[in-house]
Amino acid sequence: MNASPEPSLRTFGNEDDLPRVPLPTLDASGERFLEWCAPLLTADELSRTEAALASFVRPDGPGRALHAALERYDASEGVHSWLDTFWPYRYLGRRDRIALNANFFFLFKDTGEGQVERAAGLVAGAVDYKLRLDEERVPPVTRRGRPLSMEQNKALFSATRIPGPEQDTVRAPYSDAWPGPSRARHILVFFRGNMIRMDVIGPDGRPHSLDELMGGLRTIMKADPALEPSAGHLTTKARAEWAASRRDLLAADPGNAAALEEVETALFCLCLEDFAPEDDLEACDHLLHGDSANRWFDKAVSLIVFGDGRAGINVEHCGLDGTTVLSFVDDLLGSSAAHHSQRSGARSQGLPAIEPVEFVLDGGLRADMRDAAAAFAAYAAATATATVAFDDFGGDRAKRLRMSPDAFVQMAYQLAHRRAKGLTGATYESIATRQYRRGRTEAMRVVTPEAVRFVRAMDDPGAGAEERRAAFRAAAEAHVRRAKECQAVRAPEQHLWELQLIQKRRGAELGVDGPLPLFESPGWLKMRDDYLSTSSAPSANIRYFGFGSTSEQCIGVAYVLLPDRFNVYLSTPRPVADAMHAFAAELRRAVRELDDLLAAEG
The missing domain is CATH 3.30.559.70 (Choline/Carnitine o-acyltransferase, domain 2)
Incomplete structure (x- = not known):
């Protein structure tokens, strides 16, 4: 068996040799979509979402026609990825202001x-x-x-x-x-x-x-x-x-x-x-x-x-x-x-x-x-902001506690949000996929059944330290598994979203010109209605990273998680600023509490 050729050292020398972004099957995306939105739904909302999905993916349903069109597009000459038309629509199609809403920033380290x-x-x-x-x-x-x-x-x-x-x-x-x-x-x-x-x-x-x-x-x-x-x-x-x-x-x-x-x-x-x-x-x-x-x-x-x-x-x-x-x-x-x-x-x-x-x-x-x-x-x-800095906690500390650093802080966000607002809400995390040709990011949804059980256990008076630790570790492990799925582009949201966009662009041509109940279902709407929008930027050369929130109740959470420190920039609409400041206070408490919880492990 021949060894893989050495990668090119030229900046753009490897682009044509990178693997293509894999296109998930419609059934796989449908199953994951239900799994991902379920923790946010009531039993009735889940039932209505299941019915809408079943109608969408049935053998003669609209999802099959739209997915077949996407498969043909992906196989077309000159197309680098099935996301080639998705990205321009996602970014260039937005009609609101991009200043503060879409642009992001880094604050550099000081030089004197x-x-x-x-x-x-x-x-x-x-x-x-x-x-x-x-x-x-x-x-x-x-x-x-x-x-x-x-x-x-x-x-x-x-x-x-x-x-x-x-x-x-x-x-x-x-x-x-x-x-x-x-x-x-x-x-x-x-x-x-x-x-x-x-x-x-x-x-x-x-x-x-x-x-x-x-x-x-x-x-x-x-x-x-x-x-x-x-x-x-x-x-x-x-x-x-x-x-x-x-x-x-x-x-x-x-x-x-x-x-x-x-x-x-x-x-x-x-x-x-x-x-x-x-x-x-x-x-x-x-x-x-x-x-x-x-x-x-x-x-x-x-x-x-x-x-x-x-x-x-x-x-x-x-x-x-x-x-x-x-x-x-x-x-x-x-x-x-x-x-x-x-x-x-x-x-x-x-x-x-x-x-x-x-x-x-x-x-x-x-x-x-x-x-x-x-x-x-x-x-x-009308935008409220805050910074939260931890000089005594970072990725190295999380690793010493046998925990993925990102899973640690993401679960801290879930706990802080539940305590600050009294609910668990949809949470977005950006996952890079640049290992693929023209790869950009995948949309990860952080709330898993394990995360929900974890935040409940942390404030359950009847739960002891061992039960809370077990719930924390289970939630972190579920987070890591889902992040790996996203890195492999086995995630439902962008796939289903692109099918929705194909219907808007070409529905009449494809014979799919009626309303699609899936995209009005409680699962679709709730899963994408961010309460927390999170993204990380790990670099010793920057002090803070930041962006605006994405909805009226959303807190933008931009974080720099380094081996020895952890800095967070928060943003939210000013009418809900009190909830953001409560979240910031609860985040400080959650990081200390979770550190102590794992440190006391026998």
Whole structure:
């Protein structure tokens, strides 16, 4: 038997050899769906859901026709994955605002540098990464010796989401419209509402030196606050409304097309803030939403540097998941700015070219921008947030207690939520699937029968320590089993969701044009109505990770779980802020209590 060929060391060299995302059978997804939603349902709700599923998957039922269409699509030439149309719909099809609702952030570790030095170093590191990516010299990420998909790296530089009336599009390199890497040499710098184009790569393709980057930034930071409202405000609007504003912007003056060209082709944004946050929470909040005069939320990557040199990143989610951005950030922060600059071939060539990016505005556009700014500021103010930090608990402690670190904290979330709100609610966890071709994430649902029994046992006066420990370990083991199922794409939600979308797109053609009771069933609706939306970002280079909540009762739970520490950023709509703060307090209690419970094991 021939040994497997050695993986390519080129960034994108393994993409065609990665296994395809497996397409589950309809019956398997139906069985898992019932299993996953059952713990959230009453007996009557489960019975109604079972009936709806039986109708959907019967031999001559609509599910069979839709699944057959998906199988044909998966086997079509040029299709990389049965999820190829799912991902654009999921991310580009959403019609609400993406600012705060969809974009996510990382707060970087501190370096003690001043603002200009820190910003120039981050720019130098990003340009170094970009040039290595162009030449496919960024080594593929591997897991257990096997390469993961690096395709998302093509969305890091010069990628910009473009609003559309019905669905957004993406303007990006490595596309038919823009083959190969980005040829742009500039970034977009924001300061005090001013938008400035700054060249970071010289005419001969060599980056500017660190000293020159700092000089360029110092020049930019001499500017007074902008007199006109910032077009960045428009990127906070609901997508169809932003699409209409963009059309108005282009129609107002021919020069506005050139200004948008500078914005949309820029390698990335650098947002310089003229204040220092009081604490980590304020820094996180500004990374999540900030002053929209100083943002272009449609840009894939925005590096943000505060007045005291603290820094982070805001990421547009449609082409980038957390694991890809973490690899980029780890590279960015894993070496000194001088090393990045030297490796990139940077050389002195005079101060970078700097040019304001200005839009010609009429009264209607000015009013539109001011209204968008006020609406987004109010929306951000209506979002409550909190941080929870554990300096004496981390992954190593969980392992010493013979527990999966992620299972430990996920069960702590379940216990804290039950105690804070008095119920067990649908909980989402993002599971990476980049071991597959064009793999992104799978939707894990955390609430299992074992998790429900665990939280009940913890507050059952009649349950002793041994019974509680057994329930905790059983719940953790069930969590690990389900996570492994998700990693193998044996999960029901995205499969069934894509069948629902196929019916919306092609139902008449396929003879499936009536309502589908499955997607109105209690199981489908309750399983996907998040009370907790969770995701982790394990990196020693970041302090916090965060995103907005996904519904009116949801708490967004973004966590950095490292060997020696555990930091959590929470967000929720302000009307239910009291429940979030109760959850935060109960989480502190739950982690200590569960640690003590396992530590006392005989």
